[in-house]
Amino acid sequence: MNLKMPDLSTTGSPIKVVRWLVEVGDFVERGQAIVEVETDKATMELEALGPGTLLQQLVPVGSEASAGDVLAVIDETQAGSTVIGNSHTANEVSYHRDFLLNLYERMLLIRQFEDRVKALFLEGSMPGTIHQCQGQEATAVGVCAALRPDDFITSTFRGHGHALAKGLTVQEMLDELFGGVTGCCKGKGGSMHIGNIGKGMIPGIAIVAGGIPVATGMALAFRMRKTQEIVACFFGDGAVAEGAFHEALNMAALWNLPVLFVCENNLYGASTRIDQVMKNTKVSDRAASYGFRGETVDGNDVLAVYEAASQAAQECRSGRGPVLLELETYRRSGHSRRDPCHYQPKEERAFWSANDPIIRFAQALLVDGNADLDDLDRIQKRVDDEIESAVEKAKTTPKPGIEDLLTDVYAS
Amino acid sequence: MMEAPTIVIIGEEVGAYGGAYGVTKGLLKEFGKERVIDSPISEAGFVGAAVGAAMSGLRPVAELMYIDFSGIAMDQIANQAAKIRYMFGGQMGVPMVLRTQGGTGRSAAAQHSQSLEGWFLHVPGLRVALPGTVSDAYHLLRASLRLADPVVFIEHKALYVQKGKLDPTQADADWGRAVVRRPGDQVTVVTYSRMLTYALAAAENAAGHGVEAEVIDLRTLNPLDLETVSDSVTKTGRAIVVTEACLTGGPAAEISARIQEECFDFLEEPILRIAGEDVPIPVAPALETSSVPTVELITEVIRKLVR
Numbered sequence: 120m121n122l123k124m125p126d127l128s129t130t131g132s133p134i135k136v137v138r139w140l141v142e143v144g145d146f147v148e149r150g151q152a153i154v155e156v157e158t159d160k161a162t163m164e165l166e167a168l169g170p171g172t173l174l175q176q177l178v179p180v181g182s183e184a185s186a187g188d189v190l191a192v193i194d195e196t197q198a199g200s201t202v203i204g205n206s207h208t209a210n211e212v213s214y215h216r217d218f219l220l221n222l223y224e225r226m227l228l229i230r231q232f233e234d235r236v237k238a239l240f241l242e243g244s245m246p247g248t249i250h251q252c253q254g255q256e257a258t259a260v261g262v263c264a265a266l267r268p269d270d271f272i273t274s275t276f277r278g279h280g281h282a283l284a285k286g287l288t289v290q291e292m293l294d295e296l297f298g299g300v301t302g303c304c305k306g307k308g309g310s311m312h313i314g315n316i317g318k319g320m321i322p323g324i325a326i327v328a329g330g331i332p333v334a335t336g337m338a339l340a341f342r343m344r345k346t347q348e349i350v351a352c353f354f355g356d357g358a359v360a361e362g363a364f365h366e367a368l369n370m371a372a373l374w375n376l377p378v379l380f381v382c383e384n385n386l387y388g389a390s391t392r393i394d395q396v397m398k399n400t401k402v403s404d405r406a407a408s409y410g411f412r413g414e415t416v417d418g419n420d421v422l423a424v425y426e427a428a429s430q431a432a433q434e435c436r437s438g439r440g441p442v443l444l445e446l447e448t449y450r451r452s453g454h455s456r457r458d459p460c461h462y463q464p465k466e467e468r469a470f471w472s473a474n475d476p477i478i479r480f481a482q483a484l485l486v487d488g489n490a491d492l493d494d495l496d497r498i499q500k501r502v503d504d505e506i507e508s509a510v511e512k513a514k515t516t517p518k519p520g521i522e523d524l525l526t527d528v529y530a531s
Numbered sequence: 532m533m534e535a536p537t538i539v540i541i542g543e544e545v546g547a548y549g550g551a552y553g554v555t556k557g558l559l560k561e562f563g564k565e566r567v568i569d570s571p572i573s574e575a576g577f578v579g580a581a582v583g584a585a586m587s588g589l590r591p592v593a594e595l596m597y598i599d600f601s602g603i604a605m606d607q608i609a610n611q612a613a614k615i616r617y618m619f620g621g622q623m624g625v626p627m628v629l630r631t632q633g634g635t636g637r638s639a640a641a642q643h644s645q646s647l648e649g650w651f652l653h654v655p656g657l658r659v660a661l662p663g664t665v666s667d668a669y670h671l672l673r674a675s676l677r678l679a680d681p682v683v684f685i686e687h688k689a690l691y692v693q694k695g696k697l698d699p700t701q702a703d704a705d706w707g708r709a710v711v712r713r714p715g716d717q718v719t720v721v722t723y724s725r726m727l728t729y730a731l732a733a734a735e736n737a738a739g740h741g742v743e744a745e746v747i748d749l750r751t752l753n754p755l756d757l758e759t760v761s762d763s764v765t766k767t768g769r770a771i772v773v774t775e776a777c778l779t780g781g782p783a784a785e786i787s788a789r790i791q792e793e794c795f796d797f798l799e800e801p802i803l804r805i806a807g808e809d810v811p812i813p814v815a816p817a818l819e820t821s822s823v824p825t826v827e828l829i830t831e832v833i834r835k836l837v838r
Contacts, residue, residue: 271587305620312618321586322619326610332579333611339580340587343539343565363606366576373571527621528655530679 254451261424299516328361357388418446542594613656636689665695
């Protein structure tokens with residue numbers, strides 16, 4: 120596999136290699152930055168398209184290359200000794216075992232978090248409402264794994280999974296859910312507005328499709344400020360019917376903005392099935408009408424999501440965005456706290472249960488020899504311990520005082 | 532824009548055309564299309580984009596061609612721009628200016644002539660400014676661009692042709708402070724935007740009949756400078772609130788209530804409101820003129836209140 124210089128320069132001028140970030144002989148993961156280059160406009164890092172061993176650096180530091188030139192040769196067959204072949208995905212690419220187990224742990228953390236939060240609500244110790252994402256863990260984890268730490272996400276009222284996948288801690292989230300002053304939003308946002316700007320997540324936007332124009336504007340700012348950041352904008356299939364979706368996608372296309380639009384198509388907008396509200400239920404088809412690329416992906420296959428999101432993120436970063444990813448998934452919980460989910464047919468639930476992203480991935484890890492049952496038990500225990508200790512602390516987190524009521528409305 | 536490279540303008544026709552009322556004329560040529568962005572006709576889209584850009588290091592000025600179109604963008608204004616700081620526990624705010632224009636005066640009829648400042652006044656988290664002079668159109672906008680919070684900056688379409696003095700070397704407007712535009716000791720007229728011009732003319736008329744009215748230009752409705760107002764009302768004992776916005780549930784009601792709470796012991800007469808009729812704005816010029824306060828009406832009310 121060759122790493123080629125992408126078409127980064129708007130003026131067609133040569134692009135300089137600033138420094139190599141990986142030595143010859145080193146193993147690189149998919150998405151890992153390999154080389155830093157400089158155009159007439161900006162400095163940026165180029166990433167490996169797949170895992171492998173770096174065999175050759177063809178352009179020395181300080182030299183220039185043009186779009187299409189081969190910069191490096193990466194041997195995919197020479198995966199390091201810690202890397203085990205994974206036959207799980209279509210591309211037959213290999214992943215580092217730690218990377219795979221981390222994906223698994225993230226997904227499990229989201230599932231256990233959501234289940235524990237549900238129990239806390241049912242026992243009446245948590246205020247407010249909740250919108251949970253059991254069954255959709257692979258979308259959040261797969262997309263966020265494809266982002267860099269300084270990239271951003273926007274989320275919705277169903278944002279617990281996105282937050283955990285983007286690196287928010289269980290503690291700051293549980294504290295927030297308990298309305299605690301130590302929560303990520305000081306007890307003023309709650310479940311629907313979870314966010315932490317330091318971790319690249321603005322508060323959850325709880326108006327359907329409301330975050331899509333906002334993400335578009337963030338990307339506009341990134342492009343203007345010539346940063347290399349991108350924003351992944353999560354929304355559900357319900358948002359596709361909103362005008363804001365149309366307006367924002369058209370603008371993002373028009374200005375080639377680095378936004379990764381991520382539609383988590385879980386088949387239901389609240390209780391209404393997608394085929395009741397749209398004639399063409401293939402959401403990714405919309406992208407073509409705006410003039411950019413759309414793709415439908417098995418949203419319960421975390422590696423398929425990761426690969427599609429990595430590709431899309433790279434397109435966005437190189438100025439070829441936006442991209443619309445439609446991730447097909449299923450919500451195993453109700454729309455919100457009191458929704459018993461009676462509208463989901465039994466057979467449909469059974470089908471998606473058999474397609475559960477966590478079980479599927481666990482099976483793949485076992486079959487491919489990347490993990491044994493002890494490994495999975497150990498991860499489960501670590502996740503459970505983390506959540507339980509956070510719950511205990513969160514229950515007694517100090518609550519905001521009345522003196523906090525009117526602060527943060529305005530800056531001054 | 533020369534001072535702050537983060538300022539960008541986004542809206543319909545703001546670039547090549549120079550804005551529906553010519554406010555951004557010449558800016559595209561001077562600052563380029565990276566900073567003066569012609570948007571599609573997508574009010575929710577570009578106002579929302581301004582919200583996102585404001586959260587990512589820019590200081591956007593979104594231009595909503597008519598305030599009447601704000602309904603289409605209201606989610607982005609009232610739910611996103613206004614609330615992000617609070618629901619995010621103060622982690623960050625939305626430093627943007629939404630420039631728009633409203634009011635009657637050009638026979639633009641019911642969907643292009645409204646005075647909707649009350650909508651924004653009712654949303655905590657938004658600042659609301661309404662310049663009534665040439666100088667404030669510039670210096671109050673500059674002050675708005677220094678704030679860390681979203682400002683809805685409402686110009687008046689009939690004032691675009693008004694001539695006045697502008698001293699660009701003068702300091703930015705003192706944000707949130709009302710200005711006494713005409714001193715008087717018998718009655719206080721509280722107003723803003725185009726009604727300032729009307730109130731000043733009415734005060735001159737009244738002076739011809741021996742009644743001295745003090746005219747206060749609020750300039751911002753949020754924050755509301757109650758101090759300047761109550762200093763005046765405490766002195767005059769009488770207050771009239773004049774707005775072009777229609778009467779029912781309008782800003783005149785809010786301002787009157789505040790004066791009453793603040794100055795009850797000093798009031799010699801009930802507070803009076805002069806406001807637009809509760810009617811969609813008609814197109815026929817005679818009807819349009821009659822749908823909002825006139826100089827004659829304000830004059831008459833001033834004279835009657837000071838018997």
